[in-house]
Amino acid sequence: MKSDPGIDLRHIAIIMDGNGRWARKRGLSRIKGHSAAEKSIHDAVEVCGELGVKYLTLYAFSTENWSRPKAEVSFIMKLLSRFIKGNIDELDRKNVKLRTTGRLNDIPENPRKDLELAMERTSGNTGLNLILALSYGGRAELCDAFVRITGDIASGNIISSDITEELISRYMYNSDIPDPDVIIRTSGEQRLSNFLLWQSAYSELVFTPVLWPDYNAEQLRSSLDEYRTRKRRFGGLE
Numbered sequence: 001m002k003s004d005p006g007i008d009l010r011h012i013a014i015i016m017d018g019n020g021r022w023a024r025k026r027g028l029s030r031i032k033g034h035s036a037a038e039k040s041i042h043d044a045v046e047v048c049g050e051l052g053v054k055y056l057t058l059y060a061f062s063t064e065n066w067s068r069p070k071a072e073v074s075f076i077m078k079l080l081s082r083f084i085k086g087n088i089d090e091l092d093r094k095n096v097k098l099r100t101t102g103r104l105n106d107i108p109e110n111p112r113k114d115l116e117l118a119m120e121r122t123s124g125n126t127g128l129n130l131i132l133a134l135s136y137g138g139r140a141e142l143c144d145a146f147v148r149i150t151g152d153i154a155s156g157n158i159i160s161s162d163i164t165e166e167l168i169s170r171y172m173y174n175s176d177i178p179d180p181d182v183i184i185r186t187s188g189e190q191r192l193s194n195f196l197l198w199q200s201a202y203s204e205l206v207f208t209p210v211l212w213p214d215y216n217a218e219q220l221r222s223s224l225d226e227y228r229t230r231k232r233r234f235g236g237l238e
């Protein structure tokens with residue numbers, strides 16, 4: 001099918017999956033797969049820069065991922081610190097604004113401090129918004145929104161008849177970010193795994209069998225080519 005050059009591409013969201021399988025295929029431990037993931041993140045940032053995409057959300061750690069073995073979880077948290085410290089200069093130079101989504105308070109103090117410093121340092125940048133989804137769950141986000149909405153009703157800031165889709169969107173973690181145009185998932189799994197449940201209502205879904213550490217710039221461009229063949233109707237007619 002022909003690709004549509006006019007199709008919106010403001011926000012790309014990626015479920016970076018398959019690190020463990022990538023390592024297993026090579027006879028390595030799962031954590032080596034997580035270490036190998038960094039290059040693919042670089043490529044994704046690069047491609048977004050080339051295309052002038054404004055928002056890139058990367059699902060790095062879900063609320064359910066806390067149930068993994070302690071050693072794997074603590075390795076991922078250390079890797080997060082290492083990623084921030086090792087990349088903040090380059091991200092800043094590329095005018096990237098680093099942000100997060102999820103229950104950041106769950107993240108151990110060291111990586112959380114590194115993240116907060118990096119976010120502070122890049123807060124004035126005007127290029128790509130790179131949003132790391134950390135301890136993120138779509139249902140947790142909805143729960144947190146319900147708690148805040150009912151709190152605001154109890155304190156008289158809003159009344160129940162104020163509740164509209166627009167209002168609920170304003171209570172999500174990052175209300176200024178447009179819904180993802182496309183959600184890409186690597187590794188062959190075809191599910192959302194609790195990612196952006198509210199925001200994905202009309203996102204196009206692109207699945208690829210490539211494992212995340214093997215997912216390079218060329219593969220991302222090809223996923224985006226697939227996205228551009230889609231006809232987005234939003235329930236209306238073309």
Ligand code: IPE
Binds near residue numbers: 016019060061065076
């Ligand atoms: C994705 O890779 C990274 C995280 C969920 C943190 P996985 O660790 O889920 O890799 P597979 O799915 O086991 O191959």
Ligand code: IPE
Binds near residue numbers: 017059060062189191
């Ligand atoms: C989804 O991958 C979460 C991230 C990529 C961070 P999982 O590997 O945790 O998802 P399931 O368990 O296969 O659904």
Ligand code: MG
Binds near residue numbers: 017018019
């Ligand atoms: Mg997985």
